Amino acid sequence: MTLMEAGTSVLQRLEAAGFEAFFVGGMVRDALLGREIHDVDITTSAMPVSVMGLFDNCVPTGIGHGTVTVLVGKVPIEVTTYRMDGEYRDFRRPESVSFTTSLEEDLRRRDFTINALAMDKNGQVFDPLMGSADLRGGLIRAVGNAGQRFFEDPLRMLRALRFVSKLGFELDNGCQQAIKDYGYLTANLARERVMKELEGLMDGKFKEKALGLMIQAGLLAHFPDLKPLARLDTKVLSTLKNSLDLFLAASFFSGGIKEYMAGWPLSKSQKRLIAKTHGYFLDGAPLLWVQYADGMETAAALWRMRVVFGKSDEAFIPQQLVISNRGELAMTASNMLSAAGISPGPNAKKLLEQVEWAVLSQKIKNSPAEILAFIGGQDVSAKT
Ligand code: ATP
Ligand code: MG
Numbered sequence: 028m029t030l031m032e033a034g035t036s037v038l039q040r041l042e043a044a045g046f047e048a049f050f051v052g053g054m055v056r057d058a059l060l061g062r063e064i065h066d067v068d069i070t071t072s073a074m075p076v077s078v079m080g081l082f083d084n085c086v087p088t089g090i091g092h093g094t095v096t097v098l099v100g101k102v103p104i105e106v107t108t109y110r111m112d113g114e115y116r117d118f119r120r121p122e123s124v125s126f127t128t129s130l131e132e133d134l135r136r137r138d139f140t141i142n143a144l145a146m147d148k149n150g151q152v153f154d155p156l157m158g159s160a161d162l163r164g165g166l167i168r169a170v171g172n173a174g175q176r177f178f179e180d181p182l183r184m185l186r187a188l189r190f191v192s193k194l195g196f197e198l199d200n201g202c203q204q205a206i207k208d209y210g211y212l213t214a215n216l217a218r219e220r221v222m223k224e225l226e227g228l229m230d231g232k233f234k235e236k237a238l239g240l241m242i243q244a245g246l247l248a249h250f251p252d253l254k255p256l257a258r259l260d261t262k263v264l265s266t267l268k269n270s271l272d273l274f275l276a277a278s279f280f281s282g283g284i285k286e287y288m289a290g291w292p293l294s295k296s297q298k299r300l301i302a303k304t305h306g307y308f309l310d311g312a313p314l315l316w317v318q319y320a321d322g323m324e325t326a327a328a329l330w331r332m333r334v335v336f337g338k339s340d341e342a343f344i345p346q347q348l349v350i351s352n353r354g355e356l357a358m359t360a361s362n363m364l365s366a367a368g369i370s371p372g373p374n375a376k377k378l379l380e381q382v383e384w385a386v387l388s389q390k391i392k393n394s395p396a397e398i399l400a401f402i403g404g405q406d407v408s409a410k411t
Contacts, residue, residue: 031058033099034067037082037106038148044081046073047130048106049145049153056141059152059162060194069106070133070145074126078106092124109133112179131155138176138183139190140168165196173205181212185224188241192231198240206244213249219292221250225270235265252287255280263335268327275301275328276335279308304328308336315346319387349386349393353379356386357393367402381405 034050041048048071054064071078075095079085084098085106093108111132113123127133130145130153137143140158152159161168167187169176177184184206187198198206213221228237239261241247247257256264256277267273274291281287284305288298307317307329318326323345333339350356356363363382364375382398384390391397 028100028102030064030067030102033102034069034104035148036099037069037097037104040081041069041071041073041078041106042148044073044077046071046077047109048073049130049147051134051145052137052142055144055146055152056158056162058146059144059159067102067104069104070109070130071106072109072128072130073106074108078108093126110136112136135170137170138180138186140170141166141190141196143170165194166199167191167196167202168199169202169205173199173201174208177202177205177209178212181209181216182220182224184210184213184246185216185221185228188237188246189224189227189231191240192228192234192237194231195233195236203240203244206246210244210246210249213246218290222270222292225273229267229270229273235261238264252281252290253277259335266334267331271297271300272328272331275304275332278305279332279336300325300328304332308332313388314343315348315387316384318346319348319351319383349389350383353383355393356382356398357395358398363398363402366399367405378402378405 034054038048038050048069050058050067051070052068054067057064073081075087075090075093078095078097079087082095082097086096086098088094088096088105089107093110095106097104097106109127109130109132111125111127113125134143134145134153134156140156140161142158143156144158144162145153147153156170167190169183169187187202187206190196191198228234228241231237242257242261248254253273256273259276264276267276271293274288274293274297278284278287278301284302288301293301303321304325307321307325312329314326314330317329326345327343330339330343353360358366360379363379364371367378369375369378382401385401386393386398391401
């Protein structure tokens, strides 16, 4: 069953029970643009309890906001009761949510006109805010006054830029001005929410455009850790692959990498990648070594940092490695160390790495004879 079929079956069920129900939001926008649909949102006049009563398999995922996730087979469909948002106090979530019986009111609470389209089960579009015209014109326009809407929820500024990045659309003048006026409010947002939008922004096909607008409108300057990135050329900045790269690049402007990373909800493995790559960059480690010692992901990230900071203009070509770990050397570590006459310790580590590098970089063949000859010529062994 396709997403669309699953969604249509939910609309039919709600209508058969006497409720209004429409597809809404990003899904309608993407369907009208002929883009692939990745999730289905439904808006309905039915109250959450009625939705729960109509479907056997459903989860009250956001019942406080009127959202129930209906499972059609394994396909999750988000069904939300028509609502109007109350006051925004903490710049995060509306203070209160009130349900309404009017589809139009529900559409008016939405952020942008292109996200405020509803579509019935036959594909008929309900568009009181003229979102289709903006879709055709490639324009991101706030529903109502942009300044007011961004003041209510500053995340919308980042969402606007995420949609620029995804769709390649322009921001209308109202949005551009309102980002300049209210960008400072993004400092109040939970870092998790900001991070999620940055991830989406860096994933978009038009990220160069979005990053350019973000810098131009001064929005980047409101994130202390990321602010210095505005000094880089936008074209160069957009060679960064993802949001993690943004943090990695920003780490070179920061005094202490640890304190810097502490402010953001990065996973352990993400922090590790940043710290490792940061270290390799400062050491000037060869990409081949990094690929061997830490894997392709770190090597590719290191290469991107070199491009961004003007230290490389070559393409990164992953290499076929002669050995993929120390165990694949033609001699065991203990045999190499006794041949060199050194005991375990820093010098031993250094020697083993020198052998690994000689084999990896194909200075010598991976054979006992060549390794022994190589060890004989190393001064590290003479030191102990
Ligand atoms: P995507 O394709 O990235 O999922 P989307 O438009 O579906 O984009 P969602 O975050 O899934 O974005 O939100 C679904 C819909 O809910 C939006 O299209 C919009 O109508 C509404 N919406 C979401 N976040 C906000 C917000 N902060 N303010 C107002 N409306 C919002
Ligand atoms: Mg969505």
